[in-house]
Amino acid sequence: MPNYVDYNGLGKVIRKSIIDIVDKAGRGHIGSAFSLVEILNVLYESVLNYRPHDPEWDDRDRFILSKGHGCLALYPILAKKGFFPKTELYKFCAFDGILGGHPEHEKIPGVEASTGALGHGFSIGMGMALRAKIDKKNFRVFVAIGDGESNEGSTWEAALSASKHNLGNLIVIIDYNKYQSYGPVSEVLNLEPYSDKWKAFGFNVYEADMNDPLILEDILQNKINYKCNKPHAVICHTIKGKGISFVENNLEWHHKARLRPEEVQRLKEAIDKEQ
């Protein structure tokens, strides 16, 4: 494990890759993916145990991207790590590609569950974490959910159940970018007091300002006791469309179809200008 990860530089690489994929495919959830980039980079650079060439290795940590529409952030990272060839990235949503608009477990090495219908991944992950407990395995299960996704009642069914089973090996990471498709989360279906809700459901709760990914890295590497008897919720304060000033918090970019060539250039230049 490296001592220092250049999350800023890595973030730019992944974001440019996302722009290239959307440019080629002509569609994609840009805003939802951009807010996830740092979360996934922290997980795949500094936290998860995995073997790209043995994706079913039984002792691997499981990661489920429950907000499957954020898959544009996951695919370039999985390709970079060697789960599948990078050439697949440019067949995103193509007829003969393996990378669909939402990730499928059976098609994509490294994808632990088929997600896209919201409110499923947390419970699937809970089942996996329970299996680790039954079989006395040491792997951990990380599930990334969206803030809008936690509108789903099944999220809270899973929270009750995870807490009941004392699953310290289950970590819910919330991409709290404060926007869902229609508008601000606070207006569509307010989640606050969000942290208190997770605490009330029996979780250890951590909050991370994702402007500094090292905070999340520290929580996941040092703060969380994965052997304890409570599941964990990490509320990541992110920015929808993070990394490009005119995309940030702009719902026009939640899902984008057809980028003009000049837009692609403008987006990439904007990524380079970000500090």
Add this chain to the structure above:
Amino acid sequence: MRKRCLKTIYEMAKLNENIVFIGSDLGQGTLDEFKNEMPGRFFMEGISEQHIISMATGLAMEGKEVFVNTIATFITRRCFEQNIIDLGMTKAKVRLIGNGGGLVYAPLGPTHLAFEDIAIMRTIPNMTIIVCSDADEMERAIKASIDYPGPIYFRIAKGGDPIVSKEELGFKIGKPIIFKNPAEVTLISCGVMVDRALKVSAHFEKLGVNVGVLNCHTLKPLDEDFILNSILSSKIVMTLEEHSVIGGLGSIVSDLIAEKCYHHKVVFKKMALPDVFPEKYGSQNLLIDFYKIGENNIIKELEKLLAMIN
């Protein structure tokens, strides 16, 4: 049937450490012996069917064979998206045990009547659907489910129903069983309607009319060749089911006949529940008679059809 089903799961779990049981909020004392002897594999998760199906999927993806049990309406309708996306797409080895299929919960009203469960579950790719005729057959079916790929929905009857199946006829998932040799008239049925089919057959036998009876316990996947071969000599094919006229056994068989019965013409009749929310209470048997799918109505319909073709 439910008790025998759960007891069979318990007996199998004692021999197979991979078997896990999940209930929602079942009656007090349900499977206490399982809970006491194998507490690490027994879970009662509360009234949270959506979560339970996804949780079962996660366990199955990790190699467990998961039996999930709750009332048939809730295990099919409430969590349909989880059934189709999680179980169906993943081909998870999860066995759904739906209590009170059909009209069993007649006194409780339409919210608890699973009259359309087969119609909705059969739209799920990779889902197997089994409706057994009695408790003995249910035991054989549960045992046969071990090592069977993909998810299975078992529709469970009330219990205490007459035993009509025979061990010597065996049980294989997907293979209908001939209870009475197909003849000029063949009845194709499943679940508690098999008993009625046999009674109807006996009635006509006394009158010198041979009526065959097929127990089509597996509604999906359907052994099309078996059914088509079985009705080769039949002029009348009638389906009997405790299910809506839309999408159940009658629809399955009529689709097959319409599309693939090239060899000869048959008169086809569905005996099923009408497309309504049952408005009466009482009992399963009373509702079956009220909706004219009981033994006497089947006989009357057959008499009409026989008169028509002769």
